[in-house]
Amino acid sequence: MFGLFKKKTKAEILHKKYESLLKECHDLSKVNRSESDLKYVQAQAVLQEIESLQNK
Known part of the structure; x- marks a missing residue:
């Protein structure tokens, strides 16, 4: 519940896209x-x- 309004990082978004x-x-x-x-x-x-992104 505490992470409900947390924005996803670019890495998290890209990881989701990669899995998809x-x-x-x-x-x-x-x-x-x-x-x-x-x-x-x-x-x-x-x-x-x-x-x-991880290397930066």
Whole structure:
């Protein structure tokens, strides 16, 4: 309850987006491999952004 109004950090937002992209990638891997690969590339770009934030 105390964290109800707490704003999420940029790293937390990016981590959530990364998890979402990986889930989509996994789901698409069963249907369309090329779209799955595109989602994986997007997820890796988000991961690099997260790592650059942590290195600052």
